[in-house]
Amino acid sequence: xxxxxxxxLSVVLMTxxxxxxxxxxxxxxxxxxxxxxxxxxxxxIRAGAWIAENASxxxxxxxxxxxxxxxxxxxxxxxxxxATLEAENRRxxxxxxxxxxxxxxxxxxxxxxxxxxxFSRRIxxxxxxxxxxxxxxxxVDSQGVMGQVVSAGPFxxxxxxxxxxxxxxxxxxxxxxxxxxxxxxxxxxSVSLSHIPNNADIRVGDLLVTSGLGxxxxxxxxxxxxxxxxxxxxxxxxDVEVEPSARLERNxxxxxxxxxxxxxxxxxxxxxxxxxx
Numbered sequence: 218x219x220x221x222x223x224x225x226l227s228v229v230l231m232t233x234x235x236x237x238x239x240x241x242x243x244x245x246x247x248x249x250x251x252x253x254x255x256x257x258x259x260x261x262i263r264a265g266a267w268i269a270e271n272a273s274x275x276x277x278x279x280x281x282x283x284x285x286x287x288x289x290x291x292x293x294x295x296x297x298x299x300a301t302l303e304a305e306n307r308r309x310x311x312x313x314x315x316x317x318x319x320x321x322x323x324x325x326x327x328x329x330x331x332x333x334x335x336f337s338r339r340i341x342x343x344x345x346x347x348x349x350x351x352x353x354x355x356x357v358d359s360q361g362v363m364g365q366v367v368s369a370g371p372f373x374x375x376x377x378x379x380x381x382x383x384x385x386x387x388x389x390x391x392x393x394x395x396x397x398x399x400x401x402x403x404x405x406x407s408v409s410l411s412h413i414p415n416n417a418d419i420r421v422g423d424l425l426v427t428s429g430l431g432x433x434x435x436x437x438x439x440x441x442x443x444x445x446x447x448x449x450x451x452x453x454x455x456d457v458e459v460e461p462s463a464r465l466e467r468n469x470x471x472x473x474x475x476x477x478x479x480x481x482x483x484x485x486x487x488x489x490x491x492x493x494x
Contacts, residue, residue, distance in 0.1 A: 322475040324348060326356070328468065329373060336403050338378035338465070344473060345372045353433055356471045361439035361462030362386065362427060363471055378465050379408055379440070387430040388440050393418050396428055399440060399459060405466050408441060410457040415448045417455065425459055432476055
């Protein structure tokens, strides 16, 4: 009976509230009181969802960051390779442009190794007899004379640089035509002139070029510039030092040159691998 009366009373009150909105203020007050409880009940659920979303986002960001790092390293490696290829292309273009000066048949060779002996200036090239390379053949770069081949194997050859103490090169002063012999000093960046009289017309800054005597080196190709002239009245000859024009310690590629006399001995139908006419 009480349940029935309570139900009837609730229906009457709801009907009255719907018609006249007498309980609006009461319902608003109850809603204000109940809201903190509702918020507290839903807070763990919202917090869990927020934590899960942020954990997932953080994991995605970490994975994407690692992927971007790998891509950046790959791109950097490609850029370095492209920069290396570009530098090599510039060197080869400059080197091949110098072949116009020689007016000879030439062959591009790469350095395989250098002699680690501090008193020797020798290099090993990746061209040998199968490419037509022979002992005594001269090599140059885009700036000047580098040296000559002293031995040639089937697939590689050994060259002596002009700075080696055992190397001698006939030269002449471009300004005056004075002939001399440039010998290696053993240092990486210096050669000296032998038997230059004290009264000879030579001074600092003079350009030395190959004289062409001996037929091994192309005539008129740069050798170096005079950096020091020391005259001693008690000595018959002046002490003259020359800085080589060629980049002896920095080249990766060189030009092997066939002299005209040697080229005439080669079969006209034979062309060494990679040679440029």
